[in-house]
Structures are given as C-alpha cells and as structure tokens.
Amino acid sequence: MTVRVGVLGATGAVGQRLIQLLDPHPEFEIAALTASDASAGETYKDAAKWRVNSPIPEDVAGLEVRATDPDSVPDDVDLIFSSLPSSVGAEVEPEFCEAGYTVSSNSSNGRMDEDVPLIIPEVNADHVDLLEVQRDERGWDGALLKNPNCSTITMVPPLAGLDREFDLTDVRVSTLQAVSGAGYSGVTSMEIIDNAIPHIGGEEQKMETESRKLLGSFDGAEVHRNEMDVAASCNRIPTLDGHLENVWADTAEDISTADAEAAMESVTGIDLPSSPEKLITVFEEPDRPQPRLDRNVEDGMGVAVGGFRETTDGVQFNCLAHNTMRGAAGASVLNGELLNKRGYL
C-alpha cells in the first residue's frame, strides 16, 4: 500500500533532492509540498528554481505549493519529510506532530532532545522505539524522528563497526566539506575559490554530540550516550558534493588495520528500499576515497573508506559520503521507510 507523503521546505536544495528520491519511490507518493508563504499558491515548477541534475518530475511540476502549516496539508497524508531552516523547523515541526503527522526530519532543531530518536537505520534502528516515550510525554498523535547532520552521517557507520568490536575511547575528526552542504547559496564563490574555511558554525558541536547519541544504547526508556570522547574540526573546501573526513579512532582493545576494515564491513545494508547492498566500501588505494571520484558509490547512499594506518592508540582512516544524498535527503527517506516498516505511520 502506497504511503501519501508531504515535503516541508520543498523548494530548497534538500527539498529538491527529496522530490528526486520520492517521485520514483516504491512505497511513497508525493501528495503535498510546502514552502514559505511567499510561494504558497504557485505551481512547484514556478516556486522552485529546479537545480537537481535530473529533470523536474512531470507530475510534481504542476502541484500547487502550500503554506507550511498543518492546516494546509490534507489529512490523508501519512508521513511528512521536513527540510526546513532549523529556526522554522523548531516552531513548525511540533505543530505538525501535535496535529497527528509523523515527521521524518533533516532539520537540526531538536536532534539532541532526550525523547527524539536520532537515527541511521543501519546503525541504530532500535532507537526508533523512543517514539513511544515521546508520544507518552508529549501527548502527540504524530511523532518526530531526526536524521543527523551530513558530516556526522559520514563517519558514524564506520565508527559503529569499530565501537562494536573494539570499544571506541577517543575520536578526532577533521572534515573537508563540499559547498552544497551549506545549501545552494550558502557559500559564495568569492569565499571559496582558491581557499578553504576552517570553521563551520555549529558543525563541530553537532558531530561531537550527535555521534555519541547515535552510538549510544537505548534501554526502552532513554538513550544513554556513548562515552567516547569526540573532537571535530570542520573545513569547507572548493568541492561541489561529497564530504571527506580524516578520522583518528582510539580503541580500548588492540586493533590492526585489517581488524578495522573487517569491523567496518560488518556494518551492512538492511532491508529497506533505500539502504544500499553494500553500506561501506573499502578502498585499498591509499589516495582514495576522493570526493569527485567516489561520492556516488552505491548511488550516493554508500560510505567509502580508505587510508587505514595503525596508530599508537588505534587506527586512522578516511571516509566519504555524498552529503545531500546519504547525508541529507536520502537519510530522511531511509528513516521514513523505517517508520513505515515499524508501523509508526
């Protein structure tokens, strides 16, 4: 049975990717698109300046854009994808949940709230039942589920493998992030040509806190954060898509590079339509993965790793994922599939 879905913030960069993924989706059918009040009433084609590298889906082009509030969305919509600016999301998402909608959100607001599950299905699908606690506490008919930040998503699957087998104690991560991570107009050309920017506001904190929640344990009542220490340094560089990350992972148990690769490869895709067969692809060439060459691994839903070296306290390695696919729109769709499978719609 097809699930009727809505997209909040449908005209933005991630919103367009969501539509690209949802239009051919086997389980979902696009039923409502919202944007800012200024665009409400326009056709989607007119409201969105379509920039994704495939044509705008014909049946979506003519849809009327609605205002971003629960009253504007039909009642028979079962699942909402949200990709709003966090300040807007913080205000609007709870209204949708209260009105009975289940929301799979990519917006950063509320990710660290105690009763909001933060999920990468291949890593911590069991946290989804935190929604029971959420509904109890908030009295919502709907529900709010979050996916992490794009830079967090890139490193957590490989770290999950290491933590399970060797118990992570300290993680240091330095990122080389693509400009699309800041949205279509987020980084000007004057800022980034022949340059790099060694700070992305709030991003370091997101990586440090979200990763510990994702790799935490859920006991039926709450998520206990992983006790590893995480420190991040985030850089913007002149690449279009694909976040590359240098990671030092210190472990409690002894570990070799072969151990590390094996542990990572044990984190596999799962039985959801958007989960790739091979979640983690290991490169043996020391200079891979590279953003332009490898960001589309597994149609943009995989994570590529390489550059393994043993260190005194663990291993270092590099990882890469497509930031607007695996790191944003694809992550939300995957979470929507999880909600559907687990009967939360």
Add this chain to the structure above:
Amino acid sequence: MTVRVGVLGATGAVGQRLIQLLDPHPEFEIAALTASDASAGETYKDAAKWRVNSPIPEDVAGLEVRATDPDSVPDDVDLIFSSLPSSVGAEVEPEFCEAGYTVSSNSSNGRMDEDVPLIIPEVNADHVDLLEVQRDERGWDGALLKNPNCSTITMVPPLAGLDREFDLTDVRVSTLQAVSGAGYSGVTSMEIIDNAIPHIGGEEQKMETESRKLLGSFDGAEVHRNEMDVAASCNRIPTLDGHLENVWADTAEDISTADAEAAMESVTGIDLPSSPEKLITVFEEPDRPQPRLDRNVEDGMGVAVGGFRETTDGVQFNCLAHNTMRGAAGASVLNGELLNKRGYL
C-alpha cells in the same frame, strides 16, 4: 661583507622563489645557478620558465646556467642553496660538502640523518652546532644543513610554544595543502578540480618524524627526539598557495586556550634578516586563518593560528603558512642567514 651564493636546481619552482628572495638580499649575492645538464650553458632567462609573481631580476636573467656538480661552481662561492629532487640531492649534496661548500638545503634527502641538523631558526637554532659533529664524522670542509618539509614547518612553531610550557604528549594533524607544494606540474587540473586527495606520498611520515627532531634537544653530541606521539593525515585541495592544518595537541600540563595563545606568541622572530618581527599571528575570528586571505602574513614568512578550542586532553587549533615562502625557499634562506651569523661560512 657580502656572501657569494649559488643555487642548485635554480629553474624549479622553489629555485625561482629562492632567486626572488636572494636577488634583493642584504647579505647575499647570487654568483652561480645550476640546473640539469640539458640546461647547462643557457642563460637563466632561457632555461627557466619564470613563473613567480614578480619580474625576473635583470642581473640574474643573463647569468649562464651551470651543470649541477662542484666542479662547475666557482671556488669563491661561500654558500649553496639546494632545492633539488631528493634523489638528485642525495647524490649531489654530499659531493658539494666534500668539496668544501656549505649547503642550506630544502631537499628531503638526509633530513633525518643523525648528524644533519634540521632547523627552523626561531625554534631550534642551537641544533646548528651539530655541524661540528657532522664535520668530524664525515671529514667534510663543507657542511649540510636542512630545513623541514613545508607542512612540518607550518605546525612546529606553534607546537614549540606549547611544548615549552605544557609538555606535548600527543599531536594529531590533518592538513589541507596547496597544489604548489607539489611543484609546478605536480598536480594536474584533472586530479584536483572539484576534488580533494586524502594522501600525499611520504608526507605523513615527514610530519611525524621531522617534528620530533625539530622539537628534540641537542646535547652537544646528538639530537634526542621529542617523545611526543605524532600522527598526520595529509590532503591536497584546490588552493594555489598556503597549507592549512587542523591540529589536536594533547599536553601533560593543564592548558586553556588563552594559555595556548600566549605560549605560541612567546615564539618570536629572531635577529636574522628574513625572520619576521611577529612569527606567530593569532586570529580571534573562528574562521581564520584562511589560505587565500592569510598566506601572506608577514610577507609570507609568518605563521597564522586560530580556531582555538579546549579539548579533554589539551587544545585544538588551526595553523597556516605560505608553503613556498616560509615552507621552502624562505626557510632555506633563513637557514643560510643562520649559518652566516654563526660563522659556518
């Protein structure tokens, strides 16, 4: 009194920078330029495809290029700057030293030899007297002095300040390196546009070993390496000049970000013509230093730092230096000035 100097490998990228710096130098006078045999006999103007951002010095343009061997260089040359490919340097530099020439070399060969001083004058000028040991052991009239790799030079001055005051235990460093670090033709445009390369052959090892030698102690007979643990991850990105580095510095003593800044600022310029008044410039803006904006700090001879954050075990920060100035040609010239001042010519 003016010192007559020669440049080995004068037509290469660093060779051209050396000439740019030596031509107006208050202590040095260019007396001999060498290149590969294919260029010997040509004028410098014809042999070099001049690419530096200032005109080719008129009095240098007409000099005849010589073969790179001691017999081709006049005896009254007192100091040799070398910027040869390391395989050539390994063969030729000892021949010059044996023939009585004192060599300030940027080439990577021999940097870690026990009796070869590896020097950043503002950091470990006292190591220069290892040359006495070298002359004894090798029976040379000449001498061989090295400056470190460009990526090492960028981080060691700030680390020196931290180590003196707070005793470094562990250093993790991730680099975002400019393409000029690989020489004029080292990185093709097809490799790097819209991309990053997470490995630079040999560079990680250089940073890990050279930094420990530079921050080691010289007891009159040998250099005892610093016992800190260093792990590096080196990336090439699409910038022209300026290596940016994210550093995690763990210390034995407790340290705050204010402590760290103060310790770094205590590493100052010294009394040599090319040493900047302000060796380390601290930026308070969290998104600085940036390669294009800050690589020319102190005419390219300074090191810019910023982005300080406290971590569980120390501090993290970013540093930046101009890789072909402070990191290569300027470093060699500075070492030549040190040799002159200490009476090694």
Add this chain to the structure above:
Amino acid sequence: MTVRVGVLGATGAVGQRLIQLLDPHPEFEIAALTASDASAGETYKDAAKWRVNSPIPEDVAGLEVRATDPDSVPDDVDLIFSSLPSSVGAEVEPEFCEAGYTVSSNSSNGRMDEDVPLIIPEVNADHVDLLEVQRDERGWDGALLKNPNCSTITMVPPLAGLDREFDLTDVRVSTLQAVSGAGYSGVTSMEIIDNAIPHIGGEEQKMETESRKLLGSFDGAEVHRNEMDVAASCNRIPTLDGHLENVWADTAEDISTADAEAAMESVTGIDLPSSPEKLITVFEEPDRPQPRLDRNVEDGMGVAVGGFRETTDGVQFNCLAHNTMRGAAGASVLNGELLNKRGYL
C-alpha cells in the same frame, strides 16, 4: 588643497575598494560614508564586513556610517563617490546633485542619458564639459559623472587606439569575467565551480552602447555616438578578479598586427594621480595576458593586451583589466581626479 569626499554605498565590494584607494590619496580626504538605513549610526568597522586584501584603514574604521541622503552628509563635502545598486542610484544620485554635490558614480543608472558624461579620462576626457549642458538643463549646482561598466572599460582603451588610426567598423567581443564583478555574494560557488555561465544580464547591452558613447565625439552640445557596430557575448567563469576579453576589431583602413599594437600603445596615461604611466601593456607571448598573472599590471590600473592576429577585415586580440580596480573603484577615483583638475568641484 585637500578635497573632502564622501562615499555612497561604502560597505559594498566596490565601496570598500574605494576606501582602500581614497584613504592614502594625495588629493582626497574621506569625510563621510553612507550605507543603507540599517547600518546608519554604526561605526564603519561594524557596518562593513571588510574583505579587501589590506587592513581596514584605522582612521576610517571608527567613522560613523550615515544614511544615504543629502541631508546626512556635511555641506563641506566637495565630491561624492557613488557605488550604489543602480535602482538606488537612480533615485538618490539626482537628489545629491540637486543639493549641490558633484558625484563621480560607478552605478549603471543614467550612464546613457544624453546629458551625463561617461568618461575614461585617458580616452575621452573632453566629454567632461558635457557637465555644462547638464547643469543648464537640470538646473543643478552639483553634477553627475559616470564611469562605464567594468567589461566596457577593459576593451575601450585598446579600441580607442584602433579607432583613431584605422576607423573601427565592427567589433565582436566575448568576455571571460571574474566572479567579483557581480559583488561579494553575486555568484554562488554552486553556480560556478567546474562551470561557466554564458550570459550576464544587461552586460551585453552595456558593452554595446557604452563603448559607442565613449568613442563618440563631443561637439560642445552633445555626444555623437561612434557609428561602429558592437556585439558582445558575456560569460562568467571561475576566476576571482580580472576580466579577459577576446575581441575582433574590423577596421575601415588596412591594418597589421604591428599597426594595431602601435596604435594601442599610443593611448597613454595622463596627468592624474591614478592614471598609470603605461596605460596599455602589450604582451608578445600568445597565451598572455592571463587573469591571475596579469590583472595587477600597473597596480591594477593598466590594461593588458596580447594575442594579436590579422583577420580578413581587421585584427583580433585579447585584453584584460582588473575589474574592481581599473574597472570600478579606480575608474571612479580617476574621474574624481579629472573633476578636480578641471575645476568642477
């Protein structure tokens, strides 16, 4: 005697360049800075996000930013530089002129008005006396003078030389323009990395009409447009500064490449502080001028030409100038110097 000057739109990209040029200027003294109402009352340092590649001048940093209207500017200001968005300029500049201020403007509004002189001092300084007509017609105590668009300024000095000697009939020009031409945020990185945009709104028309006015003749009453036919094709490419242009110039008289070079070199700098000694620099290398290598010729106030080839009907060549210096801020300052010299202040 020092002229007290004001800058309208002082916080923008061109406004910052204006301040960089005016602060050390031998004839001018910065007396008033204006910006949008939102910034009025702030210090310049706070209102402007300073991005120019030299430090913000100390004596300017603390100036209070004023609203952009004549009442906010002191009466003893003798000359106004304007770099406003054209829609704002169209409204505000006439108000300043009416209130008695003489305005040297870089904004595009009004450039083609019959009684507004459009000037490149080395090319058509005599057009300045059109101001007499303007004052008569408009009843202004002040006056309004314009410099052309940055892409027009690049090609007109070399064309002026050709037209004087060989009579231009047809000009075709294709531009490769830097992103700074669109202002600091005008071109996003997502638009331009690994890309080019073959259209710049309004730019083709500006080049086609402004060039004919600049190379027209002033008879004391009006400017008769040059009768040459001009067609432009404008492209944005991933360079930071420097507009490169491919030009085909058809001439009524026979012309050789040597003729063309000589004719261009006859267009020289003039006796104004910002006019370069050598206005046009000819490169003999066929692959020059190049934006990154040559945009700073004559401190950014020169025009570089090269790549001469004879065609059936004339010559083709390339030209290059720094778009925010010679093409914008420097052009306005030069026009201000002309106004001062000719006694229009």
Add this chain to the structure above:
Amino acid sequence: MTVRVGVLGATGAVGQRLIQLLDPHPEFEIAALTASDASAGETYKDAAKWRVNSPIPEDVAGLEVRATDPDSVPDDVDLIFSSLPSSVGAEVEPEFCEAGYTVSSNSSNGRMDEDVPLIIPEVNADHVDLLEVQRDERGWDGALLKNPNCSTITMVPPLAGLDREFDLTDVRVSTLQAVSGAGYSGVTSMEIIDNAIPHIGGEEQKMETESRKLLGSFDGAEVHRNEMDVAASCNRIPTLDGHLENVWADTAEDISTADAEAAMESVTGIDLPSSPEKLITVFEEPDRPQPRLDRNVEDGMGVAVGGFRETTDGVQFNCLAHNTMRGAAGASVLNGELLNKRGYL
C-alpha cells in the same frame, strides 16, 4: 555480424573513453589494444591507469597490450580506432592502412589532406566516398577516415543548419574549453586555478580550416571548401568537461533567431547506433547551456545551443558539447559505424 576492432593508443584519456564506448557496443567487439612499446606485454589493467567514471570492463582488463604496429595486430581485426599523439599517428596510421586496415582516427595528423575524408556523420556523411579516391591514389587496401577536433565538432552541427538555409559568410567563435581537452596531464592545476589561458596552440587554426572542409561539398573527386570566413579565439578555463563556445554567424540571407533555431533543429540524428535521437537541443533560458549542467545532453553525444540574439549581419548564439564524448571518442566510434554501414570494412 560483429566487427572485430582494435584501438591504437588505448591507455590514453581518449583511448579509455573509446574502450568505455566499445565494450558494450552492439556492432563492435574489442579484439586488440595497443600502446607504446614500454607497455607492450602488460595486461591492459596494469598498463592503463583507468580514470574513466565507470569501472574498467572485466573482459578488457586482462587483455594483453600490443605494440603499436601492424604486425602486432591480428589480421581478422576489421576496424581500427586511433587516438595517438599526432606525431605518432602521422607515422603509424599510414602503415596500418597500407597493411589493409581501415582506420577511424581522432588524431589531428592528416585531417586536412585532400584525399582524407573529415566527417561528422550527421553533417557530411557523403564525404565518406572520398575514400575511393584515397584508395586509388595511395594504393591502399585499408583506408583512413578522420573526425575533427573537439572544438570544431561543437560548433559545426549548428552551423551546418544555418549554412544550408541562410548561407554563412563569416563566423567568429570564442571558446571556453575544458581541461580534459588537453588530456589527463595536459593542464596543470597551477596553470588554471583562478585563471584562464587565452590561447591553445594550433586550436584556432584547426577550427578555422576543419570547419570549412566539413561544410564543403564533395563532387565525387574532391571536397570543395566552404567559402565562409572563420576566425577563432580559443581559451582554456577551469572546467573539467564540456567545451562552451560563443559564435557570431553572419549570413547572406536575412535571418531571425527563430529561423536560426529552426534551421539548427533540422540537423538531426541519423540511423547509426551512437547518433542521438536529438542531435541539437535548443535552450530557451538565456544563461544555458552551461558546461556542468548540460555537457551530458543525449548521453554526451548531443550538442546544446542557446543564447540566440540577432545581430546586424546574422545571429549570435552559444553552443556546447562534451569534448571527450561527442568531441573525440564518440565521434570516432560514430565514424566507425558509418564505415561499417557503408561497406568500407
């Protein structure tokens, strides 16, 4: 019936693209790969550093690389694709033809020889019968056919439409060419980041002469060149793939932009496997086509046009094609298909 084909210069950039296209080809089967003597005897996988954006075909990876001479290639190979450096091609291609092989070549040598057909099948397929003349004159059992330069291929299909209907008199073209056009290592990153190079050696002449041959008429004995005047200005810019060109086309007959679009769209794909259904795609948005967005139109085998404006003497427009697909490897494959269809194998 499958045609057994060989590839000369199979390890180069265009060679790899050829293999990518030939491996799944419905008519062709890869039977022999050659490279320089240094690689002869190695497997293709070892000899080629595979850089194309799809995996190396499994059945090709293990093929042994042969020396580039006729004796090394099996007799049952019916068709040879050649992508050799022109100096090598000039020597080797005639040897293959003399030995009885039919060669579809992308190399620039011999393109303008009187008895060598230069072909874009959708434009001048009838020129293929010049091979009869060639065989007569040279006494070859084999034959030599050429495709034009990548920048020529981009503009000739749209020009063909204009010439048929409106009779071209003058063409001016300015190119913005991608770095891949120079081969994998042809343009260094130091040359092109934040830069453009306004000259590509020999490219201007190729565009000027090849276009007149392609749009010439074949009378059964020789090709009479089109009498239009063509002048080109070629620029390299920092894009990876896709040559963008600004064209001014003057015509003998009056022409509107609508006429021009219609004339171009009348140049259609033809009945060969690699010819696209829609050869020319017209964009109505004035800022399209753009290299990154539109280079893959029709799987890289189409030509995109846009930016039409009327001029005094004709029209101006922009065109774009993928330089290593439609402009090189795809062009050769298409010519091979034509040879097969016309019975020249």
